[in-house]
Amino acid sequence: MTNYLFIESQGAFASATAAAFFALASDLVRQGDKVEIFLVQNGVMAARTGARAPDLSNVVRSGLPVLADEFSLRERALSPAQLAGGVKPAGIDLVIDRMAAGWKVVWH
């Protein structure tokens, strides 16, 4: 099993390929790998409660851990309370932790 951290920096509202990125994450989980998703920059916008972002909603519903960068949330005047269920705030130190632990970190 391989551990992956997928970093989504654009989100479905800005990038047509975000859906493919999330689909790849789901495929990796189905084949037995571990994946976490970290939303950063405008990638956090799709994690708001009520946002119409079915691709992100699907991965949240499937149980993949989805984390949103606290700094990016603050920049956009979003509070953790405004995040959709299943999405948790996290610091960017998470990325360094995962790198140090040998996870494969993939940026989109």
Place this chain on the structure above:
Amino acid sequence: MSKDKTLTFAFMEPPFESARATTVFRLLAEAVGRGHDVNVFAYEGAVYLPFAPQKQHANAVHGRDEAQENHPLPKDWVAALLADAGKRGGKFDWVNCGLCVDERGASESIPGVRRGSPADFWKMASESLNTLVIGTH
């Protein structure tokens, strides 16, 4: 550099363009702060991040002079990372892609930044615990 504590980052984001450069600097600061040795391979527009001639400016629209505007300059962030790593006894190796530098006339980098090639990136990645490539626009 010790392989088990070295992290390598490669990216192409130019200064003053998008949030991506800010995120890169946040990652680098976090890695240095945690005591990692850090390699950076800057290519394409990212070679302008440590460009020495960067200057602050006033903002006439907001009625602020240069000191009041205090415009942040990425070259200062690179210098701060170099200094911070040095104080901690760590290593911070920033390599600008030489071809990208020549294309852009960006050869005037701050002290501590060196010129290299993609072969340096391969060597950095080979000798690191992990590597993150931020290569997309």
